[in-house]
Amino acid sequence: MSMNLTIATRESRLALWQAEHVQGLLRQQGHAVTLLGMTTQGDQILDRALSKVGGKGLFVKELEVALDEGRADLAVHSLKDVPMELPEGFVLAAVLEREDERDAWVSPHCAGLADLPSGAIVGTSSLRRVVLLREALRALGRDDVRIEPLRGNLDTRLRKLDEGQYHAIVLAAAGLKRLGLAARIRKIFTPEEMLPAAGQGALGIEIKHGATAQTAALEQALSNLAHQPTWLRVAAERAVSRAMGGSCSMPLAAHAAFVSSPAPKGATLRLRAAWGDVQGRLPLVQAQDEAAVHGLDDAEALGLRVARQLQEAVRRAGGTLQS
Numbered sequence: 001m002s003m004n005l006t007i008a009t010r011e012s013r014l015a016l017w018q019a020e021h022v023q024g025l026l027r028q029q030g031h032a033v034t035l036l037g038m039t040t041q042g043d044q045i046l047d048r049a050l051s052k053v054g055g056k057g058l059f060v061k062e063l064e065v066a067l068d069e070g071r072a073d074l075a076v077h078s079l080k081d082v083p084m085e086l087p088e089g090f091v092l093a094a095v096l097e098r099e100d101e102r103d104a105w106v107s108p109h110c111a112g113l114a115d116l117p118s119g120a121i122v123g124t125s126s127l128r129r130v131v132l133l134r135e136a137l138r139a140l141g142r143d144d145v146r147i148e149p150l151r152g153n154l155d156t157r158l159r160k161l162d163e164g165q166y167h168a169i170v171l172a173a174a175g176l177k178r179l180g181l182a183a184r185i186r187k188i189f190t191p192e193e194m195l196p197a198a199g200q201g202a203l204g205i206e207i208k209h210g211a212t213a214q215t216a217a218l219e220q221a222l223s224n225l226a227h228q229p230t231w232l233r234v235a236a237e238r239a240v241s242r243a244m245g246g247s248c249s250m251p252l253a254a255h256a257a258f259v260s261s262p263a264p265k266g267a268t269l270r271l272r273a274a275w276g277d278v279q280g281r282l283p284l285v286q287a288q289d290e291a292a293v294h295g296l297d298d299a300e301a302l303g304l305r306v307a308r309q310l311q312e313a314v315r316r317a318g319g320t321l322q323s
């Protein structure tokens with residue numbers, strides 16, 4: 001059955017790329033799909049760190065209002081920006097195949113941290129990247145390097161780099177690749193060097209759940225787009241964030257990968273997580289575990305176990321999780 005569908009999307013170049021990507025996939029299934037562009041608070045507030053003004057939810061709330069009012073049928077999000085708990089009545093109907101989940105180093109000047117000139121400034125605004133960069137700089141004995149906040153959409157961030165406000169910036173590789181900007185990447189950090197954020201590089205499709213025939217048809221169409229191995233990986237990662245009470249004001253990394261590839265049903269999923277102290281007094285705290293994962297429940301149970309380990313390790317290190 002062919003449907004007329006509307007996708008609610010933010011209007012940044014990356015958000016539009018992502019919405020158009022899903023539009024294309026749904027059109028291939030014979031549906032008529034239009035986009036409804038909107039500006040969210042997260043796009044408007046650019047002068048303050050997101051962690052200080054309410055966090056990830058700021059990027060998704062307006063889109064949920066559009067779903068609630070029936071102005072749109074689905075919303076496409078970078079999963080990294082989707083809060084762990086969706087409001088009552090909303091569900092994640094599909095997670096698409098993951099793009100590169102790693103972080104990228106972009107710099108016209110140097111190939112990596114070790115090459116930074118004395119007193120260099122590195123831009124990033126994610127607290128996770130701040131604590132991981134700090135750890136790497138500490139290992140290199142580079143206490144001269146400064147990490148400074150950097151906000152705005154991808155184009156804005158790159159412009160600030162090009163204007164010379166920073167020697168280098170760290171961004172998600174996925175966003176750069178999607179926008180055809182992969183040539184700007186000087187180096188991609190391995191997950192060992194810089195553990196990615198929960199859900200980074202994956203797209204999630206959110207809908208308003210309802211017991212109607214229309215919703216059932218929509219869920220069916222979206223389930224055709226879902227990529228199960230990605231879904232299992234991000235379910236484990238997001239379970240860590242959820243159990244840690246993670247908002248974007250917590251410097252938290254969580255990354256899962258199948259140890260045997262490709263990932264058949266029941267393959268072993270390895271999950272690693274890290275927490276850092278924003279004040280920089282404590283060394284990075286890490287935890288990891290692995291499990292045979294057959295479904296979302298197994299993935300979430302793994303995430304919960306790693307979160308418990310991490311919480312215990314944070315306590316032993318003398319850290320506090322409530323900031």
Ligand SMILES: NCc1[nH]cc(CCC(=O)O)c1CC(=O)O
Pocket residue numbers: 078079080081170171172174175199200201202203
């Ligand atoms: N926090 C903003 C955001 N949300 C998703 C991406 C990149 C794409 C992705 O991770 O899927 C970015 C930019 C970045 O972190 O550099």
